[in-house]
Amino acid sequence: MLITCPFCGLRDAAEFTYRGDAAPVRPAADAGEAAFFDYVYLRDNPAGPIREHWFHRAGCHGWVTVTRDTRTHAIESVVPVEATVAAEAVVAAEAAVAVEAEGGAR
Numbered sequence: 066m067l068i069t070c071p072f073c074g075l076r077d078a079a080e081f082t083y084r085g086d087a088a089p090v091r092p093a094a095d096a097g098e099a100a101f102f103d104y105v106y107l108r109d110n111p112a113g114p115i116r117e118h119w120f121h122r123a124g125c126h127g128w129v130t131v132t133r134d135t136r137t138h139a140i141e142s143v144v145p146v147e148a149t150v151a152a153e154a155v156v157a158a159e160a161a162v163a164v165e166a167e168g169g170a171r
Contacts, residue, residue, distance in 0.1 A: 068131060072124070079123075080124050081120060086108060087118050087149065091104060114135075
């Protein structure tokens with residue numbers, strides 16, 4: 066499998082270390098034990114596109130978010146993790162503003 070690093074260009078997947086699914090969000094500190102168990106041990110195994118974190122250990126040492134189809138291993142996109150986190154922060158902020166504009170939490 067080949068991964069196009071946004072910093073180094075097209076590279077073999079052997080240069081990268083797979084971190085895992087990019088979707089899980091750490092529970093709040095006061096969340097119960099069950100929430101942390103789910104976060105640490107339970108993962109979905111989807112057939113289709115999934116966002117994953119990969120570390121370019123044999124290259125630029127950058128973290129990237131790879132969107133890959135688990136059925137074919139075809140890579141749809143590769144972006145720096147910072148871009149993914151920034152985009153998610155914008156979406157969360159827009160959602161918070163929309164909820165506030167509607168007069169409170171849903």
